[in-house]
Amino acid sequence: MGAGEEVSSSSSGNQNGSHSDITNVILNVYDLTPINNYSYWVGFGIFHSGIEVHGKEYGFGAHDFPISGVFEVEPKSCPGFIYRCSIFLGCINMPFSEFRALIETVASEYHGDTYHLISKNCNHFTEDIVHRLTGKHIPGWVNRLARIGSLCSCLLPESLQVTTVKQLPEYHEMEDGTETLSTASPGGSTEIDDTDPEKQLLSPKDGNSDISFIKEAQMCECKVP
Numbered sequence: 001m002g003a004g005e006e007v008s009s010s011s012s013g014n015q016n017g018s019h020s021d022i023t024n025v026i027l028n029v030y031d032l033t034p035i036n037n038y039s040y041w042v043g044f045g046i047f048h049s050g051i052e053v054h055g056k057e058y059g060f061g062a063h064d065f066p067i068s069g070v071f072e073v074e075p076k077s078c079p080g081f082i083y084r085c086s087i088f089l090g091c092i093n094m095p096f097s098e099f100r101a102l103i104e105t106v107a108s109e110y111h112g113d114t115y116h117l118i119s120k121n122c123n124h125f126t127e128d129i130v131h132r133l134t135g136k137h138i139p140g141w142v143n144r145l146a147r148i149g150s151l152c153s154c155l156l157p158e159s160l161q162v163t164t165v166k167q168l169p170e171y172h173e174m175e176d177g178t179e180t181l182s183t184a185s186p187g188g189s190t191e192i193d194d195t196d197p198e199k200q201l202l203s204p205k206d207g208n209s210d211i212s213f214i215k216e217a218q219m220c221e222c223k224v225p
Contacts, residue, residue, distance in 0.1 A: 021093050021094060021095045021096075022091060022092070022093050023053055023054045023055075023091070023092060023094065023096075023099075024052070024053075024088060024090075024091050025051065025052070025053055025088075025089045025090050025091065025092055025130060025133055025134055026051070026052040026053075026075075026086050026087065026088055026089065027049055027050075027051060027052075027086065027087040027089055027126060027130065027138055027139075027142070028049065028050045028051075028052055028057055028075060028076050028078075028083065028085075028086050029047050029048075029049050029083075029084045029085050029086070029087065029142060030047060030048040030049065030050075030078055030081035030082055030083050030084055031045070031046075031047065031048075031081065031082040031084050032046040032047060032048055032081060033045075033046050036084070045141070045144075045145070046145055047084070047123065047142050047143075047145075048078065048081045048122050048123075049122055049123050049126045049138065049142055049143075050073065050075075050078055050122070050126065051125075051126045051129045051130060052075045052076075052086070053092075053099055053133070054096045054099055055075070056072045056073075056074070056075070057072065057073050057074065057075045057076070057077075057078065058070060058071070058072050058103060058129065058214070059071055059072075059073070059078060059122050059125065059126070060110050060115065060121070060122045060124075060125035060126075061112065061115065061122065062112055062113075062115035063112030063113065063115075064112065064113055065111070065112055065113055066111050066112075066113050067111055067112065067216070068107040068108070068110065068111060068112070068213055068214055068215060068216040069107075069110050069111055069112030069113075069114070069115055069213075070103065070106065070107040070110050070125070070213065070214040070216075071211045071212060071213045071214060072211075072212050072214060073210055073211055073212070074210065077210065079210050079211065087138075087139060089130055089134055089136055089138070090133075090134040090136060092133050092134060094133070101217065102132070103129075103214055104214060104215065104216055104217040105216075105217045106125075106128070106129065106132075107214045107215070107216035107217070108216040108217060110125055117146065118146050119146070121143070121146055123138065123142050123143035123146065124143065124146070126138055126142075127143065
């Protein structure tokens with residue numbers, strides 16, 4: 001069904017589970033709707049995807065604030081979606097620290113309030129990361145709905161074209177210098193439409209802390225004396 005090769009769980013991520021320089025680049029694909037069980041076989045469906053590198057999976061989701069919408073989860077375990085398959089896209093030689101710096105830089109280009117189902121969604125994010133890392137592209141069927149929608153977006157209702165949630169990621173500095181993240185709703189509790197799978201992604205229920213947002217790299221402003 002297009003470029004890439006589906007992989008088994010045993011070959012996912014780093015083969016030795018450590019942060020070695022050599023790591024696989026794997027696209028993990030999820031279903032947003034049970035309809036995919038039928039439409040998938042004809043190359044069409046509504047999918048979420050995340051990119052797995054160095055033993056973690058990275059994705060992009062929506063919220064209402066001009067800060068990073070890039071997050072990390074355990075591979076094949078993105079909350080709110082149904083895991084479908086993994087596609088091997090290559091192997092790279094990049095230290096974890098270098099990859100992390102890249103993800104933090106990219107996070108500044110993918111703010112939660114810029115998410116758009118048709119023009120800038122999770123699959124656009126994984127396509128971008130894969131191309132930067134390997135020079136390859138994700139299989140066309142993963143984001144086919146968005147490409148079709150871009151040609152006839154005027155026919156789509158606004159509720160389908162744009163999805164957001166009302167939660168603000170907050171970063172907390174720890175004593176050892178590491179950072180953790182929680183989500184907070186400005187002005188108290190905010191109602192969230194649980195019928196939208198993309199909204200469920202960034203509104204964990206029952207204290208779900210499986211999602212960790214990536215803090216974007218801070219740009220240095222150099223002053224000329």
